[in-house]
Amino acid sequence: MKPQIEIIYQDDNIIVVNKPSGMIVIPDQHTYENKTLVGILKKQLNQKIWVVHRIDRDTTGVLVFAKNAEAHRNLSMQFEHSQVQKKYSVLLSGVLEDDEGIINKPILIDDREVTISENGKESVTDFKVLERFKNYTFVEAMPKTGRRHQIRVHFWSLGHPLAIDAEYGSGEPLLLSSIKRKYKAKDDEKEKPLIDRLTLHAAELTVGMPGIAVKDEAFNPDCRAAGAPGNDGKVTFKAPLPKDFEITLKQLRKYGK
Numbered sequence: 001m002k003p004q005i006e007i008i009y010q011d012d013n014i015i016v017v018n019k020p021s022g023m024i025v026i027p028d029q030h031t032y033e034n035k036t037l038v039g040i041l042k043k044q045l046n047q048k049i050w051v052v053h054r055i056d057r058d059t060t061g062v063l064v065f066a067k068n069a070e071a072h073r074n075l076s077m078q079f080e081h082s083q084v085q086k087k088y089s090v091l092l093s094g095v096l097e098d099d100e101g102i103i104n105k106p107i108l109i110d111d112r113e114v115t116i117s118e119n120g121k122e123s124v125t126d127f128k129v130l131e132r133f134k135n136y137t138f139v140e141a142m143p144k145t146g147r148r149h150q151i152r153v154h155f156w157s158l159g160h161p162l163a164i165d166a167e168y169g170s171g172e173p174l175l176l177s178s179i180k181r182k183y184k185a186k187d188d189e190k191e192k193p194l195i196d197r198l199t200l201h202a203a204e205l206t207v208g209m210p211g212i213a214v215k216d217e218a219f220n221p222d223c224r225a226a227g228a229p230g231n232d233g234k235v236t237f238k239a240p241l242p243k244d245f246e247i248t249l250k251q252l253r254k255y256g257k
Contacts, residue, residue, distance in 0.1 A: 013071035061202025085206035091199035
């Protein structure tokens with residue numbers, strides 16, 4: 001059975017979903033469309049949808065799709081001109097000293113390679129520290145541009161890659177035994193990781209919705225928009241931290257200080 005994709009909001013023009021981990025958005029050379037988020041969503045809705053933006057396979061959280069060509073053009077222009085606001089929840093390795101800051105380092109994308117380079121495009125990420133632990137830092141990241149792997153590369157460039165990120169840091173899962181001093185393993189039972197994927201979650205997305213009426217009852221109460229459009233026609237959609245991320249933070253608060 002194909003998984004059901006959690007829908008945060010939809011109307012005649014757009015659909016906003018809470019992307020699960022372990023699923024790519026569009027097909028690649030190794031994955032057919034029916035195994036991707038867009039393919040499963042098309043079947044779930046029984047209609048065509050247009051891809052506006054993407055997040056990595058193991059990143060969770062808010063994604064918006066268009067239901068018609070006009071809405072696709074509108075949303076795509078907003079992303080192209082950095083008119084959307086994004087907030088990510090990020091668990092970093094090590095202890096980040098600054099309480100908040102701006103990472104302004106150009107990113108060069110050469111095929112599959114993503115690097116910091118003076119020859120790259122302007123890339124800006126604002127951040128704010130939410131919690132510090134003994135060996136980790138939980139931050140809120142607000143990318144002002146939309147380069148591939150931007151958040152991952154920017155924090156790697158500071159010496160604080162994501163707590164789990166095989167491409168830019170360590171791919172090892174985060175285990176309770178690594179943060180709890182007197183951890184005792186159960187006999188003949190392999191320890192399950194607290195989290196074993198990218199520690200990155202797309203928590204909020206604010207987009208313009210000109211001419212689109214937003215009804216409060218259309219929202220999932222657990223991952224809903226902040227409210228009806230303001231004077232600028234913008235709405236903020238939110239997705240709560242997934243269970244594995246929440247459990248990890250809970251254990252870090254208990255044993256990782």
